[in-house]
Amino acid sequence: MKILVCVKQVPDMESRFQVQAGGTAIEEADLAFRVNEYDEFAIEEAVRLKEKLGEGSELTVLSLGPQRVAEAIKKALAMGCDQGIHILDTASRDPYQVASLIYQAVKDQDFEVIFTGMQSQDLGYAQTGLLLAELLGIEAVTTVVSFCQEGDGFLVQRELEGGQRMNLKLQAPALFTCQLGLNQPRYPTLPNIMKAKKKKITQLEAASLAPPAARSQTTSLRPPAKKGQAKFLEGDLGAMADQLVAELKAKSLI
Amino acid sequence: MKALVIAESREGQPLENYLEGLSYAKALGAEAALFLVGAAEALPAFAGTLFLAEVAKHLEYNPKGHKALILSAVEQFGADLVIFAHSSYGWDLAPRVAQGLEAAQLSEVVELAEGKPFLPAYNAKLRRQVETSGKLVVTLQGGAFAPLKAGGSPQVTALDTDRQSQVEFLGFEAAAAKELDxxxxxxxxxxxxxxxxxxxxxxxxxxxxxxxxxxxxxxxxxxxxxxxxxxxxxxxxxxxxxxxxxxxxxxxxxxxxxxxxxxxxxxxxxxxxxxxxxxxxxxxxxxxxxxxxxxxxxxxxx
CATH class of the missing domain: 3.40.50.1220 (TPP-binding domain)
Known part of the structure; x- marks a missing residue:
């Protein structure tokens, strides 16, 4: 079985984000990048499926972005993917363009199962996976919290509101977008990191994949207007604790 | 402007999040109609057109079928805008509908400022404004738009399709019992x-x-x-x-x-x-x- 997992590299969400002059993108210089958290669950599920199927199954990881994105692909390779595809791209793309570029790169490769994260932590579109499935004309199930392969079919659970779940059964080819908690993503071990260095990463130029025009364009990026009335306490921890206790007592909260 | 607001039902009961969709349509000054895959016995309160497909036939999860039904409602109503809740139902269907319309989608709209939608970005530390042209699909962050007061009874326009997902819907599983309330x-x-x-x-x-x-x-x-x-x-x-x-x-x-x-x-x-x-x-x-x-x-x- 040919399996694909699509991953995005995102800035660490704990970062302080500064908007570039021009006001439509963030300053990347001081940011640390990592694999989108949802995609780590997608990688883990893909590796588990490959391991379960054993001989004859092949797992490819794909990512799109500038040179730095190679690090995300290497991590997925160290977690157990067999090979990588890097669509080199420095432009800012909307989800339709990203899905179209991935589609162009993989449409002739007959992947039977595709995993993605359910959304990215940075922009949270929750669109790219579904758009890719639409372009490929295959079934897609989002927000997967339980995944089980049986024969040529899959039993999966989608997560709904309030912890309720929905049970679904479907056949390959299919795309699954993975929710947090689907599994426990493994840490790459040192031997596997070394092995991953020998795995092949195919580079494709985005321009060679004929990206379509964007359907949406970011026109401004700004901090939210502070509704917040938050009073900030900083400095000496003992004094801060005293002040907090006093405030809570004054309001009869404790 | 005409807005089609997508209502949801869960285990036979209409959810109330369509009232936030109606609020968004109203804020834009759009004429609104509702869409629901549901049951004639349990209709949402709304004084206007409701495009209704029978849940008994189309089930509560059948994305290909629901997509086809929504596209048909968009065409019949002449909608420029399709409004979903950013819910498990909405985020699963919205991109499929957007692709069907070759339209842009804005996910999890949190604010309208001077008629322009803003989206959360970078862990909600920033807000992003996005421009689109042509038809548009949006999903709304839950609680971001104050629900309109429910009222009235809809005029029903029945919808049907033979499109169906190859996904077999086996049913719901309740959340684990809460030991702690x-x-x-x-x-x-x-x-x-x-x-x-x-x-x-x-x-x-x-x-x-x-x-x-x-x-x-x-x-x-x-x-x-x-x-x-x-x-x-x-x-x-x-x-x-x-x-x-x-x-x-x-x-x-x-x-x-x-x-x-x-x-x-x-x-x-x-x-x-x-x-x-x-x-x-x-x-x-x-x-x-x-x-x-x-x-x-x-x-x-x-």
């Missing part, structure tokens, strides 16, 4: 990812015990297995409104905020001053949990 708690002290490891949840438990509060948790802490699911606060856990909510090491993902922002008084303890929990907090202690919590607990016990 946090909705009645007066004080909740919650642990977030910032606690760093399982053992340190004890620091949060100690604080909760010192002020006779209940332990809450954010999703990552529950997913990691550090705290049981019955303690989870947020859209996939419990929605709570205590008098006092103390968020320890919780950055404030939208899904968590949605479940606790109705609390009377919110204290955030976090070393990241920029964390979006600051948007809803009344008091924000900028501190490292490992050092601060023992000091605080000690003072509260003393």
């Amino acid at each position: 946090l909705t009645k708690s007066e004080i909740i002290v919650s642990a977030g990812r910032g606690v760093g490891k399982a053992e340190r949840v004890q620091l949060v438990r100690d604080l909760a015990a010192a002020i006779h509060g209940d332990l809450g948790a954010s999703r990552p802490v529950v997913d990691a297995g550090w705290v049981e699911h019955s303690h989870q606060v947020g859209t996939t856990g419990q929605s709570v409104t205590p008098k006092l909510y103390i968020a320890c090491g919780i950055s404030g993902a939208i899904q968590h905020l949605a479940g606790m922002k109705g609390s009377d008084f919110i204290v955030a303890i976090n070393k990241d001053k920029e964390a979006p929990i600051g948007e809803v907090a009344d008091l924000f202690c900028v501190a490292d949990l490992t050092q601060f919590l023992p000091i605080l607990t000690d003072k509260l016990q003393g």
